Amino acid sequence: MSLPLLPGRECGGCVECCRVIPLDLPELAKPTGELCAYCVDGAGCRVHAIRPQTCRTWFCLWRVIELSDEWRPDRSGIVVRPDGIEDGVITLFVVRRTEMLASPELFGVVAGWLAEGIEVALSVPGPVGSYPARAVVTDWLRPAIEAGDPAAFAERVIRSLDRLAQHDWQADGITARYAVEG
Ligand code: SF4
Ligand code: SF4
Numbered sequence: 001m002s003l004p005l006l007p008g009r010e011c012g013g014c015v016e017c018c019r020v021i022p023l024d025l026p027e028l029a030k031p032t033g034e035l036c037a038y039c040v041d042g043a044g045c046r047v048h049a050i051r052p053q054t055c056r057t058w059f060c061l062w063r064v065i066e067l068s069d070e071w072r073p074d075r076s077g078i079v080v081r082p083d084g085i086e087d088g089v090i091t092l093f094v095v096r097r098t099e100m101l102a103s104p105e106l107f108g109v110v111a112g113w114l115a116e117g118i119e120v121a122l123s124v125p126g127p128v129g130s131y132p133a134r135a136v137v138t139d140w141l142r143p144a145i146e147a148g149d150p151a152a153f154a155e156r157v158i159r160s161l162d163r164l165a166q167h168d169w170q171a172d173g174i175t176a177r178y179a180v181e182g
Contacts, residue, residue, distance in 0.1 A: 002057040003064045003082060013042045014074040017060060020095055020125060020132075022172050025052050029177040031129035037178045047180045058082070061090065068105065076100040084121065091121040091134060094161055101161075102154040110153070111145045114138065122160045126169035133167035135160065 018039040022032040030036050038047045045051055061080035062071050073079045077096035084091055090113060100106055110120055120141065123134035137160050144153035 003059065003061075003085075005059060005063050006066070009063055011044065011063070012072065013044075014072050015039050015041060015044060016073040016079050016095060017058060018045065018055075020079060020093065021058060022131075022174055023052070023054060024174050025054060027177075027179045028052050029174050031174045031176060032131060032172045033125050033128040034176065037176075038180060050180060052180065061085070067109065070100065070103075070105060071109075078106075081123070088117065089119040089121055089136060091123050093123040093125070093132065093134075095125055097161070101157055102150075104150055106157075107145070107150040107153050110141065114142060114145055122157065122164060124161055124164045124167075126167060129174070130169035130171050133164040133169075135164060 015035070019035040020033060023030050023036075028036070028038075035041065036045075038045055038051070040046055045055070059082065060073055061067070061082055062073060064082065065080075067080070070076060071078065071080070073095070075098075077094060077098035078100060079093040079095055081091040081093050094101070113120055119136055119138045121134050121136045123132050125132050137156075140160060141153060141156055144150075144156050
């Protein structure tokens with residue numbers, strides 16, 4: 001899927017998608033959660049000019065929708081995933097717990113999405129090489145949002161993440177293969 005990107009917004013030092021996204025291509029296969037061997041942590045792709053097509057078209061929603069700089073995934077710990085957006089679901093993939101989870105910023109943005117009729121899912125990574133856990137939590141978060149209660153909202157987010165972390169992880173079955181450079 002290729003979504004129109006916000007002009008002027010760049011990944012900068014973020015490389016989260018080069019870690020979290022599984023790839024199983026002829027020239028590049030890497031298990032979920034393994035930082036791609038072509039990635040220089042904090043700097044980016046060292047095979048940028050010849051990177052696979054999938055890498056050219058996959059962007060998190062921070063590159064697509066109006067979210068503040070603090071939402072950049074390496075700062076917020078949240079990769080806002082694009083998959084599901086066509087069905088009206090936005091997935092917050094929480095790769096690291098940061099202050100963002102209890103912030104008025106997160107509360108306000110999620111409240112805005114719910115007001116627009118967008119569903120919200122939370123997701124957490126499992127061990128390297130396993131699929132993440134994910135659950136739609138719109139109805140679970142809604143009472144705290146309707147009450148205008150950011151503290152109750154944050155508590156519900158944390159409880160969801162704790163529950164997801166107990167998931168019965170399934171292996172993605174991907175064996176690493178790095179052959180982009182031939
Ligand atoms: S090839 Fe480059 S863009 Fe693709 S996952 Fe690896 S480091 Fe990231
Ligand atoms: S997760 Fe988003 S901001 Fe970070 S490198 Fe990927 S596309 Fe760029």
